Amino acid sequence: MRQNSLSYKYGVTVSVTFWLHPGSIILRAAIDIDGLEIILEKEKADHPDKSSALALFTEFPSNPLLRCADLPRLRALADKYDFLIVVDETIGNLVNVEVLPYADVVVSSLSKVFSGDSNVMGGSLILNPKGRHYSELKTYFAANYEDSYYCEDATYMERNSRDFSRRIRVIDANTQAVCAFLHSQPSVKTVYYPKYTTPEHYARCKRPGGGFGGLFSVTFHDPRVSEAFFNALPCHKGPSLGTNFTLACPYTILGHYAELDWAAEYGVEKGLVRVSVGMEDQKVLLDGFERALKVAVDSIKD
Template identity: 60%
Template sequence: MGQHRFVDVALGASLPNLTQHAISVSLPTWRDTVGYEEAEKRVVDAMKNGYPRFFIHLSIRKLMEICEQKFGNKDESCMLFPCQQYADYCRSFMADQGQKQQFIGPFSTRLVRFAIAKDETLQNNNAKPHSSVDLYIVLFNADAFPLAKQFWQHTGMGVSSRLADHCLQLLSSDTPTSESPSSSSCSPRMPYKMSNRHYARSAQPINSSNGHRHGLDPVDQVDGERSVYLEERYGRNLPLTSAAAAKRALRRRIAGVLIKDDDATYRHAGDHDVEVGPSSRAVKELSEDDVFLFSTGMTAIWQAHRLARDIRPASKSVCFGFPYTDTLKILEKWGPGCHFLGHGLDSDIDHLEEILQVEPVLALFTEFPSNPLLRSADLPRLRALADRHGFLIVVDDSIGNFANVDVLPYADIVVSSLTKIFSGDANVMGGSLVLNPKGQHYAALKDRLGDTYEDIYFDEDAIYMERNSRDFIHRARVIDINTEAVCDFLHANSAPSGRSNAVIREVYYPKYTTTHHYQECRDSGGFGGLFSLTFTTQSVAQAFFDTLACHKGPSLGTNFTLACPYTILAHYTELDWAERWGVDRNLVRVSIGMEDKEVLLERLQSALAEAEKVV
């Protein structure tokens, strides 16, 4: 067992370690996760990173400070967006929710466009791409920051950490910048050191002359232009000038229209003259023009909900099954609200039929399978109801992923978090929205997207996503095989399998959970890389989790195994509510990676043995 010794990274460090734009953070023990939720000083002071929609990346925080100093009045904070459309959505949300939540007294927001450019860009119309950025700054009273943070978290529309780094690099060159506030002018503020305890440990003062970042760790320094050079020099990334081609390659890969997509041809996957054919997905008519890219998966979900509200009469949506937390928040906080059918079982479809007899429904949102209970809805039955009553079906296939399942025939819109297994490397965010060209609402949805869609997926993020996704199908197959082997072992040692004195109460995994519904949409792949476990007691769950030799932290779909006490992490302030919907407060969620299968089994056996000692 010693030959497979696992060495975890320190509490609060990035996962993957030494990665500037990592999307997870190390919370190695159960106690660390609880400490994170309770803002325990020991944990908060150690945090150098976090999941990007929950923890504002330090580069973004530094850029926010510069913007607050330059444009903010006293006691004002800000949020940063890559386009005016997203900034306007934020302002509307803050005005609406500020009133609904009775958060504070009357307040206003201001919008500033900050044009950041190098000297040569200001004087040369032929300057190369990426030499200028338009940044949109929403300023508001500091007391309203929690409202702005809600918008940031729910929608994923804020600037990416790579875009923030790019802005900081432009600002560090002592060049003039132009700014155009949307309301009254504001005087620059003197620089200050960050006081927010979430960031104080790693933050550095801002130089008042040029906003340059001082005292960065080596991992910060190597991630800039040198990192881009290394990625291009050794052939891993397309050059930044090929960002448009990278995005075309991504859309084609998602649509399944590339005739060849392998190591020998990836550099041409985005070319205008590359060979494409009918989609390999279940709807052959699907094309790259039906795929739309966004900065995060939650942005794709938010946009799907907005599209439904734009083309259909106002009415409540339906959230079918217990979803990832922000999906439900979007459906509750925008529009007329939603019906929450949180179990996601066939009996809930009976309930939905009763609702439809009384009132119309805007759209039904469901995950396939769901997170964290891995339940799959009866999509054919839901599709029949949608056709009869005219509502849209939006399916999030991030957990099943389109290497394993094809839900498009039953959906009007399929949304995916590309951040997960499609990327795998856990170093870039992304999302996609796919329209079903055979759906009855296709023409209206496509027309509306033609009017409103704005491609603001940052070029450098797209370059990394394209690189990471080239071997997506191969990685998915390896992870499927590993996960099935692990889950077969755990299921054989669980109470449902009849083992006496079993400490595992339930294994949630599509092979055992609503299997017939999953199989209806299963393509040529397996059952995915995610599963959840419940145990007889909290102490047993904690012993299993703390002993399990793998990385611990938020997110899933990583090339390395990643675990978390999911309910503690996602629903710590509403544990009783979660349990009412069947989500045990001590549930442990595990995303299996590409490690050697025998090593994974060995580590799971060790963790289970330690858990059994508690009993």
């Protein structure tokens, strides 16, 4: 049984659960993957009779900074120290990335872009049949899984997913165009997008012909521009992602309002705007983002 957990973050969302600890320990973003290996080695030395770690959980890429873990290296650590790797590929999605070779378990929110229509909820879990612990995991799920998915939800999910691949191609192209525009603007501080953020890690799992997904975040040199830009965006506003229509939110304000300083320690700025790009006409999308940015920049000149 797991007792406590140790969370490890180096700019991506990574959590490692250990057998024995007096509490939860968070390593700050400045610590890289070498720091994780040092901790694993120390745990092994302190408890040589058992595997120190139980499982490592990570997103690919992460939300909201769109950074990717070095999955091959984490896989090597998992094999050496005998722990599971669980990867959430919701944001990258299976059309764009293939993470199963590095994971024991791959999970995804089917409520997001797999459905796209925002009218049904669901999730998936895939076991890697080549994983060291596959037999044990398969036996556990066979004994404990209960199929309680409502039949009409299953019907809607199947219907919505029929054009999943086609929708992804449109969304990928739209997102890349919007990010290219924002990336070139002097008022923009950073565009967080897998093409620009830890691209070498993303490339290792990117499928041939795959894109970079439909989610990005953006920050600005002047926080006033951030607020004005979000307010001027001609799209729906809300905290979800993966919708067929473009959806934006002031992510940090919504998710970490009571802990803004803590979020900033991990690089998640107060003024960060997260955008989930949809399937609108690309020219219409670009015109909308250009107008919103112009309104925002002009607003601080008054």
